[in-house]
Amino acid sequence: MITMTHCLALSLVLFGIGAFGVLARRNAIIVLMGIELMLNAANINFVAFARFMPQPSLIGQIFSVFVITVAAGEVAIGLAILIAIYRTRDSMNVDDFNILRG
């Protein structure tokens, strides 16, 4: 029988992998993919808590739909910003994104 602990462990490992990708990779597109993995881990937590709470509840699943919506908007804006930066810097490497450094 699947328990809450199984889902929490899966989501935790997924979040850790996503955070590692965001922190360690230099390619900005992969950084965005890491953010997507972290959002998915949060979604698994929402669904797991909705499923294993003592009272029947769908609020967690509804909230996950909103999280997916925000993730879609975030990816669109993030990739547009990347293209705008690429146009000026000719690079997708986050080490080169230091225009704002004083």
Next chain:
Amino acid sequence: MTAQLLVFYLLAGLTVGSASLVVTRRNPVHSALFLVLAFMGVAGVYVILGAEFLAAVQVLVYAGGIMVLFLFVIMLVDLEERGRPAGAKVPRFRAKAFGASLLLCGLLVTLLLAAFLTTPYPASSGNGEALRSSGGNLESIAIGMYQHYVLPFELASVLLLVAMIGAVVLAKSRL
């Protein structure tokens, strides 16, 4: 070990395996394709947890929409770094960043995992039957979303409109 648990372990292994391939591959196209696999694994986990509608949305929005966006951008930009010598391969990680992130994320996962394993959760088998018997997943979600959560729903549509206009404005070279 029940069959359900076996399937859960298979899907979790698929998800974690392809997620770790996403953050370690050199070629971003490979990363994007493994990301699709990871999203599919998460969708399977949703089905096991009784969230069928969410699994369908996950496949449609993530594997269908977001991945196409990623692949378009990957293929639009020149991945070989311009201005660098052709033979010189840029390393994927900086050694310090690699070590520090691995340490930090490993510590986070270990500590929280220890906390999760020692926390007693209510041993109820959950409410999957109750959720299913009350008219199915989709109908219940629709009632919840259009009765109690109308305002967030409408705000999400405004957010998507803003994101759409913003993306066009940002990515267009000359307005």
